[in-house]
Amino acid sequence: MAKKWVYLFTEGNAQMRDLLGGKGAGVAEMTRAGLPVPPGFTITTEACNAYYASGRQFPEGLWEQVLEALKVIERETGKRFGDPTNPLLVSVRSGAKFSMPGMMDTVLNLGLNDETVKGLIAQTGNERFAYDAYRRFIQMFGKIVLGIDPERFERRLEEKKRQVGAQADTDLTAEHLRDLVEEFKRIVEEETGRPFPSDPYEQLRLAIQAVFNSWMNKRAVDYRNFHKIPHDLGTAVNVQAMVFGNMGWDSGTGVAFTRNPLTGEKELYGEYLPNAQGEDVVAGIRTPKPIAALKEDMPEVYEQFKRYAEMLERHYRDMQDLEFTIERGKLYMLQTRSGKRSAAAAVKIAVDMVHEG
Ligand SMILES: Nc1ncnc2c1ncn2[C@@H]1O[C@H](COP(=O)(O)OP(=O)(O)OP(=O)(O)O)[C@@H](O)[C@H]1O
Ligand SMILES: [Mg+2]
Numbered sequence: 001m002a003k004k005w006v007y008l009f010t011e012g013n014a015q016m017r018d019l020l021g022g023k024g025a026g027v028a029e030m031t032r033a034g035l036p037v038p039p040g041f042t043i044t045t046e047a048c049n050a051y052y053a054s055g056r057q058f059p060e061g062l063w064e065q066v067l068e069a070l071k072v073i074e075r076e077t078g079k080r081f082g083d084p085t086n087p088l089l090v091s092v093r094s095g096a097k098f099s100m101p102g103m104m105d106t107v108l109n110l111g112l113n114d115e116t117v118k119g120l121i122a123q124t125g126n127e128r129f130a131y132d133a134y135r136r137f138i139q140m141f142g143k144i145v146l147g148i149d150p151e152r153f154e155r156r157l158e159e160k161k162r163q164v165g166a167q168a169d170t171d172l173t174a175e176h177l178r179d180l181v182e183e184f185k186r187i188v189e190e191e192t193g194r195p196f197p198s199d200p201y202e203q204l205r206l207a208i209q210a211v212f213n214s215w216m217n218k219r220a221v222d223y224r225n226f227h228k229i230p231h232d233l234g235t236a237v238n239v240q241a242m243v244f245g246n247m248g249w250d251s252g253t254g255v256a257f258t259r260n261p262l263t264g265e266k267e268l269y270g271e272y273l274p275n276a277q278g279e280d281v282v283a284g285i286r287t288p289k290p291i292a293a294l295k296e297d298m299p300e301v302y303e304q305f306k307r308y309a310e311m312l313e314r315h316y317r318d319m320q321d322l323e324f325t326i327e328r329g330k331l332y333m334l335q336t337r338s339g340k341r342s343a344a345a346a347v348k349i350a351v352d353m354v355h356e357g
Contacts, residue, residue: 002061021236023095040240264348
């Protein structure tokens with residue numbers, strides 16, 4: 001029997017950070033606590049180390065276990081990976097034991113190709129959304145997995161906007177985005193000498209490899225040296241069903257601390273961006289709104305999020321840094337970790353938490 005390399009989110013917990021990484025242990029713990037986390041699984045840090053030990057090869061049994069776990073996600077979501085009528089799309093997220101913010105790689109919307117994009121249109125009735133997801137996927141996969149200079153895609157996107165007189169990305173129509181998909185595929189072919197990999201299983205295999213590889217990229221190595229994090233911990237890889245914050249104005253994505261990280265004040269502190277996918281917040285493409293705006297825009301979602309935030313804080317007995325996405329009015333929790341804070345905030349939070357009991 002091969003070693004167990006893959007854990008469903010339902011099999012993990014907060015104590016398993018060594019094996020599942022911080023992100024994997026966090027999503028597993030939230031899943032156990034009954035919070036709405038899109039289903040998924042974590043490939044262990046041991047698998048990453050085994051990958052390096054064998055000269056960057058998947059260890060025996062890993063791929064088979066990935067396929068098994070993927071079937072479980074298919075059952076839970078009622079969607080199928082690569083299915084042209086009802087496709088499952090996934091994110092492939094890095095996550096080491098210690099948080100290394102933005103140092104390693106994540107690919108969103110994986111599983112899209114010319115066939116499955118039609119299924120995504122059928123699922124959502126939203127052609128614009130589907131082609132936007134597809135062009136983002138090629139862009140991200142091209143950059144992260146295939147190592148193509150992201151400027152090439154960005155320049156083409158800006159050109160397109162200029163050409164059609166679009167102010168923001170959101171002004172581009174389904175047709176514009178469909179054209180961009182074709183143009184992005186051409187960029188990939190020019191840069192790599194091969195067509196864009198359309199087989200979702202090949203996409204998945206390559207993306208997992210890319211996350212393993214990102215453990216040793218220069219940025220990550222420098223970061224670990226600076227923060228004295230050992231190089232032999234390895235990273236876990238989280239594969240998770242996608243939820244979409246860019247399905248319209250009743251959708252959105254955001255990040256928030258459970259307390260103000262500057263002052264320690266007990267208030268939700270963060271930002272959210274309506275009708276957007278996670279990376280938009282980080283990339284600073286559009287200006288996010290303060291989290292308080294969510295209270296106005298979607299009061300019920302805000303209240304629910306606030307409840308989860310309090311629950312997670314109590315659970316971890318520490319201030320948390322959260323990521324969430326709202327898909328058509330439904331809230332999903334995507335990450336929890338202990339939040340970075342100023343020295344002043346650290347003192348106030350510690351004292352307050354003692355008083356709160
Ligand atoms: N299954 C998913 N559905 C929707 N959005 C997702 C999904 N997985 C990840 N995201 C979003 O994609 C973005 C990047 O993900 P991820 O958390 O893996 O990396 P990061 O936030 O850039 O870095 P870090 O490793 O420090 O968390 C985040 O905004 C996250 O919320
Ligand atoms: Mg994150």
